[in-house]
Amino acid sequence: MALKHLTDEQIQEYLDGNVSGKSWFAGHLKSCGDCKEKIDEYSSLYSALEVEEKIGLSARFADVVISKITAQASVTPGFQIWQIFLAVLGLGVGLATVVYLIGIKSMGKLFTGLGEFGKISSSVLAIIGNYFAGINLNFGLLGLAAFALVFMVFLDHFILQPKQRALSFFR
Amino acid sequence: MTNSRELIKKIISGDTHAFKSLIQDYQRLVCHVIFKMVTNEQDREDVCQDVFIKVYQNLSKFQFDSKLSTWIAKIAFNTGINYLKKQKVPLFDDVSGENGALEKYWSEETSPDGFTQERDLTCRLQHEITKLPVQFKTILTLYHLEEMSYTEIAEITGLPDGTVKSYLFRARKLLKEKLIAKYQQEELWH
Ligand SMILES: [Zn+2]
Numbered sequence: 225m226a227l228k229h230l231t232d233e234q235i236q237e238y239l240d241g242n243v244s245g246k247s248w249f250a251g252h253l254k255s256c257g258d259c260k261e262k263i264d265e266y267s268s269l270y271s272a273l274e275v276e277e278k279i280g281l282s283a284r285f286a287d288v289v290i291s292k293i294t295a296q297a298s299v300t301p302g303f304q305i306w307q308i309f310l311a312v313l314g315l316g317v318g319l320a321t322v323v324y325l326i327g328i329k330s331m332g333k334l335f336t337g338l339g340e341f342g343k344i345s346s347s348v349l350a351i352i353g354n355y356f357a358g359i360n361l362n363f364g365l366l367g368l369a370a371f372a373l374v375f376m377v378f379l380d381h382f383i384l385q386p387k388q389r390a391l392s393f394f395r
Numbered sequence: 396m397t398n399s400r401e402l403i404k405k406i407i408s409g410d411t412h413a414f415k416s417l418i419q420d421y422q423r424l425v426c427h428v429i430f431k432m433v434t435n436e437q438d439r440e441d442v443c444q445d446v447f448i449k450v451y452q453n454l455s456k457f458q459f460d461s462k463l464s465t466w467i468a469k470i471a472f473n474t475g476i477n478y479l480k481k482q483k484v485p486l487f488d489d490v491s492g493e494n495g496a497l498e499k500y501w502s503e504e505t506s507p508d509g510f511t512q513e514r515d516l517t518c519r520l521q522h523e524i525t526k527l528p529v530q531f532k533t534i535l536t537l538y539h540l541e542e543m544s545y546t547e548i549a550e551i552t553g554l555p556d557g558t559v560k561s562y563l564f565r566a567r568k569l570l571k572e573k574l575i576a577k578y579q580q581e582e583l584w585h
Contacts, residue, residue, distance in 0.1 A: 236564050296448075
């Protein structure tokens with residue numbers, strides 16, 4: 225019967241310790257120089273693969289990591305310019321919508337009862353009202369206001385709240 | 396497991412000494428993963444730092460579904476992959492291909508360098524390993540240096556168990572052939 229040589233896969237399985245018990249391996253290896261040689265080659269490779277390379281990080285590695293984390297944690301949740309812009313836009317749209325819906329004159333009457341402060345407020349309101357009346361407000365603005373509101377809720381839920389949670393973790 | 400539970404609890408409650416000891420326990424593992432992926436020496440330490448920062452940030456999400464070492468190695472592997480993507484390093488994504496695909500990927504330099512003049516087997520091998528695709532390098536390292544199982548390596552690399560085994564066997568076969576070819580040229584083998 226012609227002997228079948230060991231395949232590369234069988235040799236690797238053998239060296240990995242996945243060939244259990246008395247197998248035909250041992251018998252074949254005793255009589256086959258070719259396979260013995262192949263096993264030796266793989267053994268040398270395995271030994272070389274297990275040699276630890278000189279790997280090292282700087283002595284202060286852990287301290288640097290910790291100081292980086294502490295630095296990140298001490299940063300108060302700052303606002304980006306686009307976040308401030310969106311907030312101002314949202315407020316503007318909201319105010320404009322209120323003015324549009326209630327009507328500038330009834331709003332003015334509301335403030336006249338409040339003396340000097342009311343006068344100032346109503347004149348400021350009048351300016352804002354005239355401005356918005358000048359640009360011909362319509363229901364499109366309402367849609368925009370609704371959109372801005374939904375957008376801000378989304379912003380708060382998915383960006384600002386997780387940011388707060390992440391930061392509270394460091395404290 | 397109980398020890399790492401206590402350690403994690405301490406870290407989450409803000410004990411920096413506990414985190415420092417976690418770094419010391421796992422920096423060898425992180426180095427094994429990152430140093431095989433990141434060749435630029437200056438970037439290596441930065442990437443290792445990023446790994447531990449991510450570990451810290453996500454520690455409260457660790458549910459003990461796996462060993463802490465597997466979880467940390469997975470973060471390291473993903474951080475390394477993101478780094479390589481940023482560096483536009485081509486990643487080997489042929490899962491089914493036979494040795495031909497790996498052979499094609501193999502980059503053979505034409506110019507001689509310091510390593511190829513080196514006659515020591517370990518140095519030769521390290522040099523040959525650098526030419527392997529990143530997943531193959533990681534698998535070899537985790538299997539031979541960290542003594543991890545196929546299942547653990549599969550979890551870290553996101554590859555199926557069978558693929559991990561196949562990549563490991565193909566990598567060793569190719570390395571053996573490359574080394575023998577080199578040594579035979581110089582009649583150094585044995
Ligand atoms: Zn044989």
